[in-house]
Amino acid sequence: MLILQDLAKTYRTRAGEVKALDGVSLRIDQGEFIAVCGPSGSGKTTLLMMIAAMLRPSRGTVQFEDRDLYQMTGAARAKFRARNIGFVFQMFHLVPYLNVLENVLLAGAVARSGDGRARAEESLQRLGLGHRIGHRPSELSAGEKQRTAIARALLNRPKLILADEPTGNLDSQNAEGVLRHLQSFQRDGGTIIMATHGLAAQGFATRTIDLREGRLA
Numbered sequence: 189m190l191i192l193q194d195l196a197k198t199y200r201t202r203a204g205e206v207k208a209l210d211g212v213s214l215r216i217d218q219g220e221f222i223a224v225c226g227p228s229g230s231g232k233t234t235l236l237m238m239i240a241a242m243l244r245p246s247r248g249t250v251q252f253e254d255r256d257l258y259q260m261t262g263a264a265r266a267k268f269r270a271r272n273i274g275f276v277f278q279m280f281h282l283v284p285y286l287n288v289l290e291n292v293l294l295a296g297a298v299a300r301s302g303d304g305r306a307r308a309e310e311s312l313q314r315l316g317l318g319h320r321i322g323h324r325p326s327e328l329s330a331g332e333k334q335r336t337a338i339a340r341a342l343l344n345r346p347k348l349i350l351a352d353e354p355t356g357n358l359d360s361q362n363a364e365g366v367l368r369h370l371q372s373f374q375r376d377g378g379t380i381i382m383a384t385h386g387l388a389a390q391g392f393a394t395r396t397i398d399l400r401e402g403r404l405a
């Protein structure tokens with residue numbers, strides 16, 4: 189499903205160059221649940237953003253099925269991303285002035301799927317948030333916020349979910365709930381790439397990848 193070839197990223201800052209990723213090659217099959225591990229600063233988020241079609245590599249290619257992500261025009265890449273890829277970020281990225289249902293429907297607005305509302309409500313029910321759809325993020329627990337973020341990531345029925353430390357600030361019970369929802373997406377044929385420090389999270393993965401200073405260890 190994904191072929192990464194010699195991926196590298198060098199950030200240029202006023203203080204000099206930072207080699208965040210330095211020659212990563214990987215093949216990922218449909219249905220894998222990959223945990224990307226490694227110390228802080230090892231390049232996990234950088235790798236996820238490049239796979240997500242959001243960050244152009246300094247070198248190398250990302251092939252998603254038969255498409256080379258960074259050969260497309262910006263507009264084509266944005267469309268491809270909205271149709272195929274869902275994200276779950278560590279800090280939730282919920283819009284504070286929209287309620288739970290409206291936050292989930294944001295994803296639908298991007299990809300213009302017709303039956304969005306019914307699917308959003310159904311998905312929120314399944315994630316145990318049926319009684320919270322009218323609440324604002326500030327009125328939710330951390331676990332509820334993260335499950336809202338998962339419902340949003342799932343709304344367009346993506347093939348791939350990228351999750352950047354999705355359980356990073358959850359207690360173990362909420363973390364397990366989130367991981368079980370990701371696992372059920374995988375069992376339905378979805379593919380997941382998750383950056384994580386947690387051992388519990390690694391337990392859900394079918395393969396673990398270790399990054400050290402921008403390289404596969």
Ligand SMILES: Nc1ncnc2c1ncn2[C@@H]1O[C@H](COP(=O)(O)OP(=O)(O)OP(=O)(O)O)[C@@H](O)[C@H]1O
Pocket residue numbers: 199200201206207208226227228229230231232233234235
């Ligand atoms: N926008 C940026 N500009 C400059 N340097 C950056 C930028 N983003 C990341 N870096 C640097 O690139 C390296 C890799 O960062 P990255 O965020 O990919 O690490 P990470 O493995 O996700 O870390 P963490 O576990 O702390 O989230 C780090 O040294 C970081 O300081």
Ligand SMILES: [Mg+2]
Pocket residue numbers: 232233234352383
């Ligand atoms: Mg990170």
